[in-house]
Amino acid sequence: MSGIGPMYPNEKPENPYVLVSYAGHLLGNYSSRLCAGCGYGIIGHIFTRLFEDEKLDPKLYPLVLGIGCYSQMLLTVHYATQKVLSLHGRAPALATGMKMANPQMKPIIFTGDGDCLGIGGNHFIHTCRRNLDCIILIFNNSIYAMTGGQGAPTTLFGAKSTTTPYKMFENRSDGVKLALAAGATYVARTTVAHPRTFMKYFRKALKHKGTSVIELITPCVTYFGRKNLNNLGAEYLGLKGEKMDTAGKMIDWIKRNSIRVNQAKFMNEEELFNKYIIGEFRYAPDQPEYSDEYAKIQKIARGGI
């Protein structure tokens, strides 16, 4: 992440959604603190675009952010959103309090692979278990980027990071499998290389009453790409590796390393090793939702049935 963030005073914002971003609204131009080539720019942009197009009411869709590089999306998301930057890993717990104190709300949670599946794993599991009406977006860049590129619970086998200087050898945690096991009712995974799919999933999550978990595979060029080769995850194919030091190379690799869920059905475990399976995994719109169920409890407590 760079210092104050680049600004482009002389360039005309070529994109109509730039001016509704927080920084764009304030400064009349685009500003971001993310590295060139970071996938978070795409995500922030899509969020802003949907927020504007769907005319979401900021009072009903508060944004709760965990701690990671994506916290800097504060500047790039829609200016009207009411945002709270929570603590590392605790965003789902904070959102639970918000939702339950004001059940009309539907919190949207920005969290990272380290944030959600590492330090905040317990809150994530229990939010899914309750089927609390909220949207959890997990940004999986396979690394702890904000702190300088340490290994994450999601880091792929064999990948290099500052805390796995030789190679990552631990088993990887899978956000989608965890969400499914914990009981989230809408679970999907896609990548920033498939922005239209993400928009589709996100729209669906907005209409879904219950916990929606969307994991997004996103590139961290600075800390993951520069250290790793683009044959990662497919070394056995005998591909010659090349450093993924540009956004293009990383997006390319992400596309190659992602397998559609219906394709994955015909592949064995070995073939799927270190791959990302993308697609929709569960959509169960009629499951009981926590705040609805609690309202029933309130009725019983007041002497109703």
Add this chain to the structure above:
Amino acid sequence: MRFMPEGKYLMMGNIAMSEGALAAGLNFFGGYPITPSTEVIEHLAARLPQVGGVCMQMEDELASINAVIGASLVGAKAMTATSGPGIALMTETISMAANLEIPFVFCDVQRNGPGTGYVTEPHHNDIGLMRFAGNGEFQVITLAPMSCQELYDLTIVAFNFAETYRCPVFIMSDAYLGHLHEVVKIPSKEKVEKMVIKREIPEDIIGKFSYKDESTGKYIIPKPPIMGTDYCPPMFLSQPHSLEGMPTPKPQIFTEMMIKKITSNIDKIALTDTYKLDDAEIIIIAYGLPVRASYRAVDLARKEGIKVGILRLITIWPFPDEKVKETVKDAKVVIVPELNYTGVIAEQVERVTNLNTPVIRIPNVCEIHHPHDILKVIKEVDK
């Protein structure tokens, strides 16, 4: 119904505290069971849904306190209750809430420590933790009730302090007090409603969220903003904020603000009480349960002609420096009976008196003081 009918009830301390919170307008409780505070969540699990509120048993204390902060952010009056190991886990979020100036109330039903300790015994060993809960420099308010009645009354005061000063407010209870059964007088609904400060959106400053008084340019504590309304800043960041409420790279002003909002209002926050102090040469400074044994000890000593009195600290943090200094300036000796070994408050008294007056500790751990323990010391120093 939110308010219990006016009258006298035999109540357990933890329940009196819960009822006080309901009377103060509590509508969200997030907690995790831990002895000796568990009766609070059990009671509120039944009571809160009756009044349209929410009581959630969270997955751990980290989640409890974060849910409480989330609820408070959207306008609920929120609290949690726990004991030593729980507050230890919660410190990170307490610090964040202090930074964001989100009001919440925290009941610490203290038990013996360190570690798991002896879980059913009273031990005032979290006092330091309450004062310094979390990273960073900020001030908290801690109230020390000594009876079930006060657990009810002071909880209402605690909620009002939280709304006014927007800082973490602790109610210091303990295993003994929390489980004590006593008669509690519940006042009428009208009387309680008059006392309670409501969470409301100020009419005149909708949309203008600022810590600055426009006319004087000085720091004020505005009403807490509410997410999901127009009275909300563009973002809540637990980073230093300026007088305008925006992130600032100059934390100096912010830190000063955080400290001064409490210290400059100390006369309103630091509640004390006195007993037979007028001609006293020996002064007992006490808080919480040991105050009760001290009353009896003073009465017995007075019968024997010993001039002894009590300064009772109802608020222990912020420490009422001036009041203590003023009270003990002519004293021969100060006695501080405490339910801990170190004498955390005794240390404060020594600091305030510059060690000019001898301070005698009566430490006691996991066992409440007997009046005769205190009387014995009074007699010894009177020789």
